[in-house]
Amino acid sequence: xxxxxxxxxxxxxxxxxxxxxxxxxxxxxxxxxxxxxxxxxxxxxxxxxxxxxxxxxxxxxxxxxxxxxxxxxxxxxxxxxxxxxxxxxxxxxxxxxxxxxxxxxxxxxxxxxxxxxxxxxxxxxxxxxxxxxxxxxxxxxxxxxxxxxxxxxxxxxxxxxxxxxxxxxxxxxxxxxxxxxxxxxxxxxxxxxxxxxxxxxxxxxxxxxxxxxxxxxxxxxxxxxxxxxxxxxxxxxxxxxxxxxxxxxxxxxxxxxxxxxxxxxxxxxxxxxxxxxxxxxxxxxxxxxxxxxxxxxxxxxxxxxxxxxxxxxxxxxxxxxxxxxxxxxxxxxxxxxxxxxxxxxxxxxxxxxxxxxxxxxxxxxxxxxxxxxxxxxxxxxxxxxxxxxxxxxxxxxxx
Numbered sequence: 001x002x003x004x005x006x007x008x009x010x011x012x013x014x015x016x017x018x019x020x021x022x023x024x025x026x027x028x029x030x031x032x033x034x035x036x037x038x039x040x041x042x043x044x045x046x047x048x049x050x051x052x053x054x055x056x057x058x059x060x061x062x063x064x065x066x067x068x069x070x071x072x073x074x075x076x077x078x079x080x081x082x083x084x085x086x087x088x089x090x091x092x093x094x095x096x097x098x099x100x101x102x103x104x105x106x107x108x109x110x111x112x113x114x115x116x117x118x119x120x121x122x123x124x125x126x127x128x129x130x131x132x133x134x135x136x137x138x139x140x141x142x143x144x145x146x147x148x149x150x151x152x153x154x155x156x157x158x159x160x161x162x163x164x165x166x167x168x169x170x171x172x173x174x175x176x177x178x179x180x181x182x183x184x185x186x187x188x189x190x191x192x193x194x195x196x197x198x199x200x201x202x203x204x205x206x207x208x209x210x211x212x213x214x215x216x217x218x219x220x221x222x223x224x225x226x227x228x229x230x231x232x233x234x235x236x237x238x239x240x241x242x243x244x245x246x247x248x249x250x251x252x253x254x255x256x257x258x259x260x261x262x263x264x265x266x267x268x269x270x271x272x273x274x275x276x277x278x279x280x281x282x283x284x285x286x287x288x289x290x291x292x293x294x295x296x297x298x299x300x301x302x303x304x305x306x307x308x309x310x311x312x313x314x315x316x317x318x319x320x321x322x323x324x325x326x327x328x329x330x331x332x333x334x335x336x337x338x339x340x341x342x343x344x345x346x347x348x349x350x351x352x353x354x355x356x357x358x359x360x361x362x363x364x365x366x367x368x369x370x371x372x373x374x375x376x377x378x379x380x381x382x383x384x385x386x387x388x389x390x391x392x393x394x395x396x397x398x399x
Contacts, residue, residue: 004030005296008044008058010283011035013110015317016304023303029296038169046363049073053288057297062282063168063366065099065107066358075287075294077301078105084302091323094352095282107284108305109323110313113244114278114352115178115268116344120239122262123149135182135208135269138240142216145239159216161238162209164224166374168356168366173226174242175373176356176366177279179205182271187357194399195357195365198391201272207383210376222378234258242268244281245345249320249337265344267351280352282323321345361399368393 009016013035020031034055036044045060049068068074078100081088088096088105092112099107117138119131124141127148132138142159149157163171183205187195213221218232226243233241234251236259241247251260267276285304287297303309307326313319314327315336327333328349334342357365372390375381381389 003293003296004032005056005293005300006032006034006054007300008034008036008041008048008055010041010059011037013059013313013317013319015313015319019304019309019312020300023300027299029299031300042169042363049288049290051290052292053290055288056291056293057285057287057301059110059283059285061169061363062095062098062107062109062284062354063356063358063362065284065286066362067360068286068288069099069101069106070360073289074106075289075291076104076106077108077287077298080298080302081105081108081305084298086302086305090326092280092282092325092349092352094280094349095284095323095354098282098354098358099284107286108301109282109284110304110310111246111281111283111319111321112323112349112352113246113281113321114345114348115174115242116245116248116265116278116348117268118233118241118243118248118260118263118265120145120236120259120262121264123239131264131266132240132269133267135212135271138269139208139212139216142212142240146216149239156237158218158232158238160212160240161217161221161224161229161232162213162242163226163229164213164217164221164374164377166222166367166371168363168370170225170370171373172356172366172370173279173281175206175209175369177281178242178268178277178355179209179271181277181279181355182269182273182275184271184273192399194391194395194397195359196391197369197394198387203383203387205271206373206376206387209373210383213377214379222374234260244321245341245348246318246320249341250318253318264340267344267347276351277355278348278352279356280354282354325349359399361397364397365394 045064048054095109095112129141132141146159163174183201251258314322368390372386376383376386
């Protein structure tokens with residue numbers, strides 16, 4: 001009896017089940033698919049590359065891929081892709097090129113998501129507020145909008161919301177991808193050296209972010225996950241939001257009454273570095289080298305990577321930031337998501353890069369820094385004290 005291909009992905013991307021069902025029907029290959037919630041997803045992805053592996057094909061965050069590249073646990077995919085006629089030159093280079101080593105490719109992105117500034121254009125028009133282009137402008141605009149709303153007797157709409165809960169997959173998504181790079185974070189102290197976070201620019205950035213959320217954010221912002229802030233914004237409870245462009249598309253797609261239908265988006269604001277830093281979230285398909293069914297796993301992966309399936313992911317599944325550049329540039333994309341949405345996504349891709357450090361134990365770095373930022377947002381520590389404590393914890397670990 002043939003061994004099943006064990007496939008694992010975050011539950012955020014469930015459309016793959018339809019693609020898997022089609023694959024099984026057409027090939028006869030058995031696939032056991034697991035779509036996990038975010039926190040067990042992180043743990044199980046990191047722990048899944050042993051001998052034997054837990055999974056035969058999975059799509060972890062790029063930092064997990066980076067860990068496994070160093071450990072040599074990934075099956076090379078470049079030759080297989082070439083022989084299968086998959087045009088990887090069509091992938092966003094800023095993502096896929098990070099998974100090459102010694103001329104070989106070991107992982108292939110399935111989305112290419114970056115942060116944008118989402119805003120209520122109806123409220124900005126109502127109160128004559130310009131779309132901000134810098135972090136300082138964003139703070140002023142958020143406070144202005146919030147004060148104007150309070151003056152009109154609206155007390156339950158915040159000027160700004162963003163991820164507050166500590167963790168790599170929580171606030172470090174924004175902090176590591178967009179916030180700290182906007183202040184010029186320089187974390188790299190050399191191979192195997194502990195990453196550097198105790199820098200004046202990091203302290204300033206964290207202090208700014210915490211103040212912005214305390215002054216213009218919802219109550220207890222330090223507890224808010226990405227699902228919390230998206231629900232708040234969609235319900236009309238915030239004027240500005242920083243998160244992935246896909247989230248605005250999701251609001252418009254899934255909720256007819258959503259504030260997303262009264263919203264626009266633009267590039268993330270610039271900080272002292274004078275460069276917008278949208279970051280890049282590029283989780284990628286990979287096959288453990290120890291899988292006993294590598295050929296069957298690749299057969300499934302090549303099906304998932306086909307232009308037809310990735311187009312379905314985009315237009316039927318709503319994964320609005322696919323890695324295939326040709327999809328984003330197409331007329332169908334402009335029709336599906338709007339010309340403004342397409343324009344901003346294309347502009348963002350010219351700036352996109354993976355800013356969260358791709359180093360062994362990079363996930364742990366995000367956990368440490370994320371928790372420190374959460375404490376500052378909560379008012380439990382100053383930015384300087386929290387970042388100093390984070391650096392001490394980082395320095396006591398092996399990197």
